[in-house]
Amino acid sequence: MIVRDKPTGLDLAFAMRGSIVPHIAPRVLLMVLFAGVLVWVDMEWRRLPRIDSAAYSSFGLALSLFLGFRNAAAYERWWEARKLWGGLLADMRSLAREAELFIADKSPRHDLLRGALAFLHLHRANLRGLEDDQKALALAGPMAQGVHPPDAMLDVMTWRLAEAAGAGAIDGFGLRALSTRLSNIALRQAGCERIAVTPLPYVYSLLIHRTIWLFCLLLPFALVGPAGWMTPVFVAIVGYVFLGLAEVTEELAHPFAMTANGLPLDAICRAAEISLAPHLGEQPPAPLQPERFLLS
Amino acid sequence: MIVRDKPTGLDLAFAMRGSIVPHIAPRVLLMVLFAGVLVWVDMEWRRLPRIDSAAYSSFGLALSLFLGFRNAAAYERWWEARKLWGGLLADMRSLAREAELFIADKSPRHDLLRGALAFLHLHRANLRGLEDDQKALALAGPMAQGVHPPDAMLDVMTWRLAEAAGAGAIDGFGLRALSTRLSNIALRQAGCERIAVTPLPYVYSLLIHRTIWLFCLLLPFALVGPAGWMTPVFVAIVGYVFLGLAEVTEELAHPFAMTANGLPLDAICRAAEISLAPHLGEQPPAPLQPERFLLS
Amino acid sequence: MIVRDKPTGLDLAFAMRGSIVPHIAPRVLLMVLFAGVLVWVDMEWRRLPRIDSAAYSSFGLALSLFLGFRNAAAYERWWEARKLWGGLLADMRSLAREAELFIADKSPRHDLLRGALAFLHLHRANLRGLEDDQKALALAGPMAQGVHPPDAMLDVMTWRLAEAAGAGAIDGFGLRALSTRLSNIALRQAGCERIAVTPLPYVYSLLIHRTIWLFCLLLPFALVGPAGWMTPVFVAIVGYVFLGLAEVTEELAHPFAMTANGLPLDAICRAAEISLAPHLGEQPPAPLQPERFLLS
């Protein structure tokens, strides 16, 4: 995730880091070129058919509304994913506290919390499709392989709890509290997986990109009359706004990817480590810092 | 559900799988034909009455807003249905873990989990209207027939629990935890049934399709003046965008149907089987894979 | 509630059942007549003042946005009401299951469930303002009269529970579970009553209907210039879309009324009876079927 302050005047003019411009420049250039050729044809060779610009602007509006919907849906996915990870962080902290309250023995307590940290890293690696994440491997050991490692890790935590309860180290109240916590974690985990494996309907992607291209390629027919040689400039702006928004939308719709707008899962995992350290009697590590404005 | 990556340039031009084009092509052609005839009449025979294009674009905007609302409502149904199934998956996993914690005996525990898997498949078959789903029949046996099989299956699970509690195998804390889990499952089940049996108000369907047809059939009167022979091209684009969105909307509004945009209930059921396998001492099956981009 | 499939071509042209046309036809005709007179005056007698159509379309847009808001708010009320009834159905089922788990004796359990069914019918009759609903009277007997029958019925259920608890038939865990269930039911009941007694602000109704009339009556001044004798056709379409949407909105905003878009409360009550029958040792009744596409 890009972490920058409000853009200053200079940023507005030149910032590239975190900007969408580099991703869409080739396509916008293509559109501008096409528009330029059309204007040249119209002016130098033979008059093109014209499209009424009022009618055309109603087309642009329908496209804006649809793009607006898709943007809102993508942003909502991104924000829901962030909420789920914020909830997981809170769950980690509450698990540690409930363990202090309901498990008197230090050893099963520490086992449980180490399992929780391993789960968090396995969950992160699973969402990002990292099959050999070093951190997850180090914490989970052989558990990191398998069909569904984070799910298996929660099972391991459950068996540890069952063992401790069988040994009389946890009473009914504690078992109820801790199993409720585990089911909260499982619910948030399933929420993340839902977002990860269920993309926005593909048909939207197709419909929106096709419509943007149609719009921009036909635009010169509407503009060449009133705007003349300003046409390519206008096509560039419209292409920049529409393609730019479509591209942002695409990134936000995949909140767990390691892109400029992906969520900083590494930093959240680190925050959990910091919060759990005192409960494990360890020294907390330092918080992650962004590198060149990018927090991973 | 169609599972494809972001469309590439080639996909944009030619992708048919997951596209809405094949569904609406006949209707769009009809509109184009009609527009072509009108332009011919206007140009070759006698001038048609003209509609002011600015006034017309305001009609198009009202239609866009209404279509946008319906699209948002349909998407929300689809996404809520997905959330409910994600929650059911988490419930299955949590049920298995709570069973480990609160039921010491292996036999009633396995009975409970087998019942849960049967419930999930019966629920899926019920939502999709599959009366003789093989998988559901295999798991549920004679329970798969009846007025409301998934509901009956949850009753069976309840009676098994009551029996185990009567035999002293579950204490008060466990009974409370497991009955809360069952009521969560029942709430999500009722949510899915709500979506399945309560379509979007029929009057919207009627109003929107009638308005789209009126709009597209009157469009040539607004365009023939400024656009001439470009009119049919424009009618095709407008028809494509409006009918396409209406069609997508129709599919998303029925999230349990086995269409290109229906939810992958088979794959979610399989994920539940994978997660419950270790608790039943079984080998987990392989995850379902999409066939020709389609995950069922 | 109207239950129909996606409209076919013929439905689009002729369907009346579930359509809004019959409700608004007189008003639309009035508008058309008025427009016709104005066009005649303008053409045959003396020229009317003209309104610029671009300016006018911005008025239409403001109206569309406002109508869109009201439509979204009404739909949300309707859908929330449906969610609450879906939740009540799930509560009925969970109550029956929790009764099986926590009340060993058959007699107090059956009393509780019969009370629950009586409550559901009293609640339905209360929301719909049916003072002598046969079903509710049959189930609740003398309880069906009084200031607030469904509320009184929940009190009766509570007293039955308190009696059973006093007699030692329910332990603390069971009492907690069942009282939580009752409070869930009470929360959903209060939610339904909130929707029933709190209409959308009246001022919206007034503002929107007045604006629609102003818009449609002034429309000929904007259209008579560019559209001439097409003006009444356009007025008819605009009146149809705007009045139609306002009318749909009015119906959806009263989700418990017995209109074409009202919720099928009878059918949901029947579903609850079907689900509770096995717990009462009875034969489940058949599900309600729509009559002429209408599910009551």
Next chain:
Amino acid sequence: MIVRDKPTGLDLAFAMRGSIVPHIAPRVLLMVLFAGVLVWVDMEWRRLPRIDSAAYSSFGLALSLFLGFRNAAAYERWWEARKLWGGLLADMRSLAREAELFIADKSPRHDLLRGALAFLHLHRANLRGLEDDQKALALAGPMAQGVHPPDAMLDVMTWRLAEAAGAGAIDGFGLRALSTRLSNIALRQAGCERIAVTPLPYVYSLLIHRTIWLFCLLLPFALVGPAGWMTPVFVAIVGYVFLGLAEVTEELAHPFAMTANGLPLDAICRAAEISLAPHLGEQPPAPLQPERFLLS
């Protein structure tokens, strides 16, 4: 709150009760006068500069969108406030039922419920800024004075519970149930206070009113050309719609005020009294009725 049926034809033309017209008439007249003067100047004296109406309508649209946002936000506050009070009513009823189940003794039970009713009236008086509300004073006595009376009343209820628990009249399950109920009430109370003390950002108010005035005062420059002497009529309509919506928005944003659109807190408090009467062995009072369509 105004409680009226769907407006009839006559209401549309003449209804003043519940209408926004009386509040905004002076300002609209001012705008009309200003427009009239400008048209006179333009026609009789010297031509004013003209603004292109297409460009102007885009300004109107931006304003509509912004006003639409504010309206949605205000409505949401109003509806959330209504939800919170509906939830408080359900909490009152559930508290009474849980008291029946978990407190065997009549005297502490009645004390608790009387405290709850006092709380509700104190909460209402607090939200509406009524320092010497008769009903609240009668129920709460000296507690009605103080820094935060409803909060203090909940403390009193807590101390009564603690006392009863100390005397052995409530067991652990009951204490847990009743303290959960109290914390639900406190959460809803805090929600109401949040809405009451946190208005919509003031900057919105300023921005929106300034923009409406700018829009309406500049409107004649855009209309005088195409519309001539119709200009003041148009300004009146636009002013009516925009100022009307802004005014409605202002009222809905303060849902606890005693305005035409304020919530009927008196009626909800009465409903709670009706529901609690049987638990106190009292005769329920009659429900509040609207006076001249206004339910207080």
Next chain:
Amino acid sequence: MIVRDKPTGLDLAFAMRGSIVPHIAPRVLLMVLFAGVLVWVDMEWRRLPRIDSAAYSSFGLALSLFLGFRNAAAYERWWEARKLWGGLLADMRSLAREAELFIADKSPRHDLLRGALAFLHLHRANLRGLEDDQKALALAGPMAQGVHPPDAMLDVMTWRLAEAAGAGAIDGFGLRALSTRLSNIALRQAGCERIAVTPLPYVYSLLIHRTIWLFCLLLPFALVGPAGWMTPVFVAIVGYVFLGLAEVTEELAHPFAMTANGLPLDAICRAAEISLAPHLGEQPPAPLQPERFLLS
């Protein structure tokens, strides 16, 4: 947070406190100047290329929609932050009440509540980035330093509870109730931190500011034809509305900052102190009052 009544006529014309005007005046002036120069060039020197104003207004509309989305997202962040703090206030009150009910001893109870107040101030200081907040230092002492002081404070509260439970001062029910309360607090704390550390995607900021500048700088080309010397006036209005909204959005998106639209965290902390005072046997302090309309 600015706390002012509905603006009066005078406020509309002159209010600066709480207005966005001072923040954006320099940029708007720059735009006006640029527009003035262009008009001068066009009129006195040589004709500029013109942009069709209908086409341009569709650009303005796309921008309005996008700005509207961002505004809604920012407002939602602000309102969610307010909800979280309202919930924290309710949690503080409920914690105090649950402590009364479940901890008989006065000393551990007071320790717990003092810890809660310290947590609240540390949380506030943490969100606002105040490293040496006097109030937080006074209450928390050495705890106020460290990697994550509010988190550490909740740990301290947990250890105090564990100690009291170990000494037999709290039973299982109480421990369950209080640990649930702590986990609620932790969830709301994590929610606030989520909002604080996850800004709206930077790419939106960039895209929106760049688009506003492009729009305003190109606006004279669209207006100079129809509007002539009115062009700079129009540019000023458009710049005021768009930049103003963008600026408001920027402030609302950072709800914990000490700006004119930041949330009044000091006042909420004070409200918690007032509510907890009777439980600590102390005299409640006076509520915070706004200074020159600003509540900190």
